[in-house]
Amino acid sequence: RSGRKMTIAVILVASSSQLEQEIIDAGPEYRQLAGLPKALVPITGGRRVLDYWWGAIEKERAINEVYLVTNARQFKHFERWATARGLPVRNVVNDGSTTASTRLGAARDLYLGLRRADWFGRSKRPDVLIIAGDSLFYREFDLHTVLMESHVCDEDSSLVVSYRLSREEEACRRGMVEIDMETRRVTRFIEKPGDGRNRHVTTTSDIACPLFYLLKPDAVDALPEFLTEARAGRAFTTINTAINTPSLGDYMEWAVNLKQLSIYALKLPGKFQLIGNAGLREYLELVEQFERVDDPTWAIGLGTVTEKAQARVGLFGNPSDGYNGKTIALSIANFWASATIAPSERLALVPHPLFDPCEFGSLADLHFVSRREGYQGGMRLLQAACKRFHEYCMEKGVALPKRNFTLSYETNVPRQVGLAGSSAIVTAAVKALMTFYNLDASHVPPPALPSLVLSVENELNIVAGLQDRVVQAYEG
Numbered sequence: 001r002s003g004r005k006m007t008i009a010v011i012l013v014a015s016s017s018q019l020e021q022e023i024i025d026a027g028p029e030y031r032q033l034a035g036l037p038k039a040l041v042p043i044t045g046g047r048r049v050l051d052y053w054w055g056a057i058e059k060e061r062a063i064n065e066v067y068l069v070t071n072a073r074q075f076k077h078f079e080r081w082a083t084a085r086g087l088p089v090r091n092v093v094n095d096g097s098t099t100a101s102t103r104l105g106a107a108r109d110l111y112l113g114l115r116r117a118d119w120f121g122r123s124k125r126p127d128v129l130i131i132a133g134d135s136l137f138y139r140e141f142d143l144h145t146v147l148m149e150s151h152v153c154d155e156d157s158s159l160v161v162s163y164r165l166s167r168e169e170e171a172c173r174r175g176m177v178e179i180d181m182e183t184r185r186v187t188r189f190i191e192k193p194g195d196g197r198n199r200h201v202t203t204t205s206d207i208a209c210p211l212f213y214l215l216k217p218d219a220v221d222a223l224p225e226f227l228t229e230a231r232a233g234r235a236f237t238t239i240n241t242a243i244n245t246p247s248l249g250d251y252m253e254w255a256v257n258l259k260q261l262s263i264y265a266l267k268l269p270g271k272f273q274l275i276g277n278a279g280l281r282e283y284l285e286l287v288e289q290f291e292r293v294d295d296p297t298w299a300i301g302l303g304t305v306t307e308k309a310q311a312r313v314g315l316f317g318n319p320s321d322g323y324n325g326k327t328i329a330l331s332i333a334n335f336w337a338s339a340t341i342a343p344s345e346r347l348a349l350v351p352h353p354l355f356d357p358c359e360f361g362s363l364a365d366l367h368f369v370s371r372r373e374g375y376q377g378g379m380r381l382l383q384a385a386c387k388r389f390h391e392y393c394m395e396k397g398v399a400l401p402k403r404n405f406t407l408s409y410e411t412n413v414p415r416q417v418g419l420a421g422s423s424a425i426v427t428a429a430v431k432a433l434m435t436f437y438n439l440d441a442s443h444v445p446p447p448a449l450p451s452l453v454l455s456v457e458n459e460l461n462i463v464a465g466l467q468d469r470v471v472q473a474y475e476g
Helices: 018-025 030-033 049-058 073-083 107-116 141-149 215-222 225-234 249-259 280-294 297-302 361-375 379-395 423-435 448-459 467-474
Strands: 007-012 040-046 063-068 093-094 129-131 158-164 175-179 186-191 208-209 212-215 263-267 305-316 328-343 405-411
Touching: 007 049, 007 107, 040 280, 063 107, 063 328, 073 093, 073 129, 093 107, 107 129, 107 225, 107 249, 141 212, 158 175, 186 249, 186 263, 212 215, 215 225, 225 249, 249 263, 263 297, 280 405, 305 423, 305 467, 328 423, 328 467, 379 405, 379 423, 379 448, 405 423, 423 448, 448 467
Parallel strands: 007 063, 007 129, 063 093, 158 263
Antiparallel strands: 129 212, 158 208, 158 212, 175 186, 175 208, 305 328, 328 405
């Protein structure tokens, strides 16, 4: 992966919004925001929407060029923003539009940015990261995870991010995707179903795709063809009229549905924020949310999360499940293991004072404890659980937030008597990690949880089958 191609970032900041008009109408209290492009409105600590993206991009060595595409009305704002951060003025592209009626559309703006970067004239064409500059994901969005995703690095495929619509959101305001859950390939893209040219198009999917794409050269190469087809009214079978302001959602729909380009999805747990589709009230809510996260006491205020997993008794067949045999088992409610997780500055695993002793009264005491209890405490279980949880999320395309924690465990399951105490600790730890990162059954389906727990114990060369993990995952 260290030899993979470099990436250029194109940040689109040419659109206007309802927010800008509402700020003007709101009175003197918000006068300092009047006239600011929505990508430059402040969020917290003097940082603007665009600053959050810039901070993430600056840390990525794989991104070696950044271009902004804006309109004529807002050009000076972004020119000054760029020069203050060391971005060459040449990298700020003016699309020439001055009003909503003369806008070009995001697809043409992207093309202008790529022309300025001389992307089409290069012998070795880099990947292109496309970002809506007025958008924010959750506070701890990890850009590095996206850039290092296996489909991007190993399989040379384009990537989009996706998330599950909340109850308050309408599909007709988003690009919606249908995904093969096994391969994660995007099988269908519908730009704003039920609205505009797609007003008669429906989908059963509740998975939305914001404007954040990492495109490979084959997908970028197709952009000029799409623009030609859109202008001629041949881009879509549902209509035969010209699209004068083609969006990037229009382009993605064409690229996936008609060109059948190889595009895969990465899931985002958590909340997605788009300033462009928001008014003043939504903007103020976003500011409040980010101020809470930036507060040093924020992690303390979140409290802790504790998840439990019960012990189990094997009635029949134990341990034939390790050899594909059949068993009958049940869980025991009065014996359990629990895992407690809380946000922290650095990631820490806490040894259990009884089962992971680090201090002894004497050498003879250490000898006695080691001979009786052995060397198999719970710390290795926690560490392996964290490792396999991270690997599972990478395999399944789940983009975890960049968030640290402190993880500890407790158990009252008697040791070495066949009540599945070890798998109870692992199950509780995995459930705690899921809760901490806001993952649900769409990210880790219930049938997958026992196999994930078993893979943790296989990591530690513990010989086992699925019996314990199935009972502890489903209980009963």
